[in-house]
Amino acid sequence: MVNDQMVLDRGFAALAHPVRRSIVERLTRGPATVAEASRGSGISKPAITKHLRVLEDARLVQRTVEGRTHRLVLVAGAFDDPACWIDRQRELWERKFDVVDDFLAEQQSQSEPDTPEPREAR
Amino acid sequence: MVNDQMVLDRGFAALAHPVRRSIVERLTRGPATVAEASRGSGISKPAITKHLRVLEDARLVQRTVEGRTHRLVLVAGAFDDPACWIDRQRELWERKFDVVDDFLAEQQSQSEPDTPEPREAR
Numbered sequence: 001m002v003n004d005q006m007v008l009d010r011g012f013a014a015l016a017h018p019v020r021r022s023i024v025e026r027l028t029r030g031p032a033t034v035a036e037a038s039r040g041s042g043i044s045k046p047a048i049t050k051h052l053r054v055l056e057d058a059r060l061v062q063r064t065v066e067g068r069t070h071r072l073v074l075v076a077g078a079f080d081d082p083a084c085w086i087d088r089q090r091e092l093w094e095r096k097f098d099v100v101d102d103f104l105a106e107q108q109s110q111s112e113p114d115t116p117e118p119r120e121a122r
Numbered sequence: 123m124v125n126d127q128m129v130l131d132r133g134f135a136a137l138a139h140p141v142r143r144s145i146v147e148r149l150t151r152g153p154a155t156v157a158e159a160s161r162g163s164g165i166s167k168p169a170i171t172k173h174l175r176v177l178e179d180a181r182l183v184q185r186t187v188e189g190r191t192h193r194l195v196l197v198a199g200a201f202d203d204p205a206c207w208i209d210r211q212r213e214l215w216e217r218k219f220d221v222v223d224d225f226l227a228e229q230q231s232q233s234e235p236d237t238p239e240p241r242e243a244r
Binding site for chain 1: 134140200205
């Protein structure tokens with residue numbers, strides 16, 4: 001349980017920075033070198049290294065080293081845990097509204113008279 | 123754009139702590155007082171106040187004050203922005219694999235001979 005919570009903590013925290021999201025967005029298009037994945041971020045190499053470490057610790061991104069080239073790839077099922085948690089909460093919340101809708105519909109059907117209205121009976 | 127990024131930063135950061143997720147989980151079942159929403163968290167009132175402020179700043183949770191009672195409710199569409207971002211990345215990533223599948227299927231269909239194999243022709 002603690003482990004699941006840590007996975008979610010790290011996953012959500014990793015996505016809570018525009019530079020890290022931008023790296024992930026680049027990697028959805030395919031593997032990239034560190035330079036390619038961080039292009040346009042306008043921040044220093046040490047800062048990129050820190051952001052990459054956060055993404056790697058969250059198991060969203062995997063790094064392979066080929067000679068001098070560090071290649072980054074999105075981990076299979078990277079978003080499964082945070083997406084699953086969010087979907088579950090939305091589902092529970094929407095179900096709550098369904099229950100309210102059902103209740104209101106039932107109330108309405110009960111208030112509909114079986115016999116004609118007095119005015120119509122006149 | 124900067125605004126959208128800030129919404130995502132705050133949304134994901136708000137969900138990156140088990141106490142805040144636990145409050146959100148409680149609120150998916152309906153509005154609750156602060157005491158009800160934080161029951162079982164085992165942390166101090168000032169700590170709860172800080173976590174609630176993070177959830178309110180991220181526009182996930184809204185607080186209404188009725189006399190002495192602070193009532194919490196999940197904001198409508200609370201998860202829309204983070205969920206939408208995650209769904210988009212998954213879609214892009216899966217589409218990448220679809221392209222690879224299509225390519226492989228095409229390669230395979232091209233390698234299938236129109237004429238019988240030499241061995242069969244013998």
